[in-house]
Amino acid sequence: MRPTRLVVVLVVACGVLVGAAPVRAQQSPPAEVSWQSAGDSYSSGEGVAKNKGPCAQSEDAYGPVAAQTLVDDDHGWKITNRTFTACTGHLVEDYFHARGDSAPNTSSLWAWGREQGGPERVDVISLSFGGNDIGFADVISDCLIGVADSWTDYITLPPALATAGSFTGCDISEADLNQRADDLLDPPNRNCATNRRTDKVYNCDIALDGRRGTITDFYWDLVTNRLTDRGRLYVVGYPRIFADTDQWPAWSAVACAGVKRGDTQKLGRSAEHLNNKLQEAVRRANDALGEERVVFIDRFASYRDGQHELCGRGVDWLNGIALSRGDGTIRHLTSFHPNEAGHAATAVQLVDRANTTFPRTPTATSSGPTWDEIKNASIPEACTHPPTTLVDGRDVTLSEYQGYFELNRSLENGNTGLVAGVPSDAGPLTAVVVSCNAGGVGWPNQVMFFSEGGRYYGSTDLYDADWEQFGFFGPGRGGVTSISLEGPEVEVRTSAERDSDTSCCPTGAAVLRLRPSGGAIKITSITEVPGD
Amino acid sequence: MVMRTPTTVPAVRMAASDRLGSRLRLSAWLIVGLIAVGVAAASCSGDSQSDSPPVATTTGVDRDSRLAALIDASGLGDPSDVIVPAPTGTDAQAWLNDGGAKAVQLVRVTDALWIKGLEACATTAKSLDEIGTPEDVLAAAAGTPDVPTQEILVNLQRSTGDTLSTCSDAGAFDEALPEFVWNWALARDRLKDLGVVE
DSSP: OOOHHHHHHHHHHHHHHHHHHHOOOOOOOOOSSEEOOOSSSSHHTSSSTTTTTTTBOTTHHHHHHHHHHHHHOOOOEEEEEEEEEOTTTTTTTHHHHHOOOOOSSSSSSHHHHHHTOOOSSSEEEEESSSTGGGGGHIIIIIIIOOOOSSSHHHHSSSSHEEEEETTTTOOHHHHHHHHHHHHHHSSSSSSSOOHHHHHHOSSOOEEEESSSSOHHHHHHHHIIIEEEEEEEEEEOOOOSSBOOGGGSSSSGEETTTTHHHHHHHHHHHHHHHHHHHHHHHHHHHHHHSSSSSSEEEEEHHHHHHHSBBBTTTSOBBBBOOOTTTTTBOTTTTTTTBBBBHHHHHHHHHHHOOOHHHOOOSOOOSSSSHHHHHTOEEEEOTTTTBBBOOOBBBBBOOTTTOOOOOEEEBBTTSOEEEEEEEOBBBBBBBEEEEEEEHHHHHSSEEEEEEEGGEEEEEEESSSSSSSGGGGHHHEEEEEEEEEEEEEEEEEEEEEEEEEESOOTTTOOEEEEEEEETTTEEEEEEEEEOOOOO | OOOOOOHHHHHHHHHHHHHHSSSOHHHHEEEHHHHHHHHHHHHTTOTOOSSSSSSSTSHHHHHHHHHHHHHHHHHSGGGGGGOOOSSSSHHHHHHHTTTTTTHHHHHHHHHHHHHHGGGEEEEHHHHHHHOOHHHHHHHHTTTSSHHHHHHHHHHHHHHOOOOOOOOOHHHHHHHHHHHHHHHHHHHHHHHTTTTTTO
């Protein structure tokens, strides 16, 4: 981005973004989250004016901005651990392997994250990789910016070498570039001993953590070996650099940022191809994982939709040819990279997707006692029944006339009846819906909490809430229809009995939030469900 | 269709006769001789920063018609019809008179390519080398704090390199020249509008 336009661009871009893509505020943010912003120069902030260090990092890059936005702007996330490992010039293989040359840092990117205090497993990793793996960075830094050493070289070198592009390797064909992208997913040569960065061999598989594989395998490895059980990997695609020529201003009839129309179209198609292949790799990874753990952020589409590519009708989200602020020379890498406005736009996308895809409820394999541990637990007096030890979730000491007591592993409607991993002062708990009565008709459900080893922690009969504010008498009989973990709290949905209802047939519904603390279960909120 | 550059002597003779009117023929030939010597000296020394680039091969009328013909051959329309937004403030002018002066010199020097054609390749390249490397000139253009002007100058820089690279092939040169000329004329007009060149 040209310096004089920067302020205008940011102001306009912010305005556009607020209007175009409102960020969703979540009522129930996830509990403490660790966040790693990884990737290459399109993630480090290489194109941001004040990037720092050998990795060309900027806190204005989309990863750090998204994390901060989630914390600040009413999204309520608590991101307690942040690492920033994106580094210019890096490839997929550099994520797990230290670069042995004059690399910006001497560790692998993953190890660098650990050195920064990152945990063994991370909740969120955001990244862009692949551009350097197909040599696109070389095309950008050399083909688009590179020029002859002298003007005389243009007329004295042989014709085949004398074109501007041939000085720098710009003569790669579109088909070859696209093939390199294809080979990220389906490399024809497996178990190679090559290094893409130094050997420039693009049809081999990639060095991963302890094996070689495809970029799909890379995503799979990250999810399986580097993310927490609830973790998500956000893969950010690459934008098209140049707008379609029909958008160009009249004074750019011949070229945009010095690049001829034909070349810009060729590069644009290749960028789209790479973006599509990365999206396909994400789909393949999710298929292999059996769940949607990898989320694709379509940077290509967002730039395209607003015509924010160079010479487009929108505000530029990329630098053209950029200069060093120090000596005024051309900074090759900074050129043709997303600027502050571009990163801000991608951060909005990432925030939105993180809010909608990062799980509020851990899987049943999360910490907290299992069903097998609680089904034979000892419990205190409940539903007027004396203390007892359950057998397979039931109080088998009760006669038919005394009523019954039962832990519900699943509810009548098929929903789960328990959630694990509820944070508490006694460690992670498991909450389970209880059905009981003292003879006669069933009572409203209780929710009982167990700690490690299946030890009883506490319970609630759900009455201790301000039901009256909605004209309710209390929960309906046996009325819990779902239970889930929302951040640090358990959310229970239940039927609700209005004052005018007969006990058999409650006509209302409510959502309650439960939070364990000090052996008690506090109902922190109650909300009427409209229309029920 | 690309017009061929006329031979030097008749063109200079015609220009001199136009200016002389009723003056003495002897004085006229003296002036012509001085101009020719000056042009030759400037060309040999590669004085690319001269305000009088080597344009003595055609008359003003011929140059204009040649320029128009080349622009027409580009198929890109008349660059003088292109509406370029006026810059806000004077930052662009300040830059082009200082750190970006090499971009201005690019415009001044490269007119020889379309005035003289192929024969100007070597001297133009040499003149440009004395201004700076291609990257120096690109940096001067790219640093212009006015987006349209920056874009125009950057494109001219790249177009100049592309055109010079065809100098060993007359056919390729003729093919590349119209597009270069369109860029050049647009850049010249912009710099005139900014008051950077006359």
